[in-house]
Amino acid sequence: xxxxxxxxxxxxxxxxxxxxxxxxxxxxxxxxxxxxxxxxxxxxxxxxxxxxxxxxxxxxxxxxxxxxxxxxxxxxxxxxxxxxxxxxxxxxxxxxxxxxxxxxxxxx
Amino acid sequence: xxxxxxxxxxxxxxxxxxxxxxxxxxxxxxxxxxxxxxxxxxxxxxxxxxxxxxxxxxxxxxxxxxxxxxxxxxxxxxxxxxxxxxxxxxxxxxxxxxxxxxxxxxxx
DNA sequence: CAAACATACAACCATCTAGTTGTACGTTGT
DNA sequence: ACAACGTACAACTAGATGGTTGTATGTTTG
Numbered sequence: 001x002x003x004x005x006x007x008x009x010x011x012x013x014x015x016x017x018x019x020x021x022x023x024x025x026x027x028x029x030x031x032x033x034x035x036x037x038x039x040x041x042x043x044x045x046x047x048x049x050x051x052x053x054x055x056x057x058x059x060x061x062x063x064x065x066x067x068x069x070x071x072x073x074x075x076x077x078x079x080x081x082x083x084x085x086x087x088x089x090x091x092x093x094x095x096x097x098x099x100x101x102x103x104x105x106x107x108x
Numbered sequence: 109x110x111x112x113x114x115x116x117x118x119x120x121x122x123x124x125x126x127x128x129x130x131x132x133x134x135x136x137x138x139x140x141x142x143x144x145x146x147x148x149x150x151x152x153x154x155x156x157x158x159x160x161x162x163x164x165x166x167x168x169x170x171x172x173x174x175x176x177x178x179x180x181x182x183x184x185x186x187x188x189x190x191x192x193x194x195x196x197x198x199x200x201x202x203x204x205x206x207x208x209x210x211x212x213x214x215x216x
Numbered sequence: 217c218a219a220a221c222a223t224a225c226a227a228c229c230a231t232c233t234a235g236t237t238g239t240a241c242g243t244t245g246t
Numbered sequence: 247a248c249a250a251c252g253t254a255c256a257a258c259t260a261g262a263t264g265g266t267t268g269t270a271t272g273t274t275t276g
Contacts, residue, residue: 013125018233019117048236069244087189093138097139100139153267156264158223162224
């Protein structure tokens with residue numbers, strides 16, 4: 001599994017930094033899909049898509065459950081939210097800057 | 109120079125997928141810093157930090173303004189917000205899935 | 217003017233990444 | 247039993263990435 005917060009962030013953002021993976025994530029957030037069903041949507045080999053799914057799984061953005069011979073992939077919305085909250089924290093840093101600027105203006 | 113939404117998303121997430129760049133972004137969201145001042149914080153060459161700043165700049169996450177011989181870098185909170193809104197759209201996709209599941213349950 | 221400073225960028229290198237093909241193995245259906 | 251299906255993974259390749267050092271250019275200071 002993935003270690004610290006920074007490692008988690010690395011994995012999250014790296015997983016999201018590829019348009020094929022973002023598209024796969026959209027599909028599996030909308031509903032369960034087998035790896036083969038996902039692979040049918042893209043102009044690349046099954047193995048390539050399977051690796052993208054593995055990257056998303058390793059980042060915790062999707063989970064798989066076995067059903068017979070298929071692996072059904074499903075998006076984890078909680079993980080998506082936790083990425084969003086990392087960005088919210090960045091915005092909070094910015095708010096601190098604005099607050100400091102306002103203080104300076106008032107002191108004049 | 110005209111990039112699509114997907115190219116922008118690629119650049120955003122790739123820029124954020126490195127912990128040094130996330131740390132630089134935190135600093136420049138908190139306030140302006142020269143490239144040299146930023147470089148002093150990290151255990152790597154000035155050139156390496158300068159390249160990280162360039163990646164963030166190309167992604168639109170920070171801007172620079174010249175002041176004398178220094179370049180002062182400043183974080184762009186609007187860009188951070190637009191990344192966050194991409195994630196919100198993913199969450200919306202997931203809400204659609206839940207709505208569909210609820211409809212199925214009601215039809216039973 | 218010369219020296220020191222701040223920045224940008226080229227060239228290079230090791231490693232990672234995203235794709236490929238091929239193989240192996242469990243599951244399903246005939 | 248066996249053929250077809252669904253998946254995983256290894257080995258390989260081209261190109262991207264993150265780091266290095268060295269050089270060039272503009273700016274400030276003595």
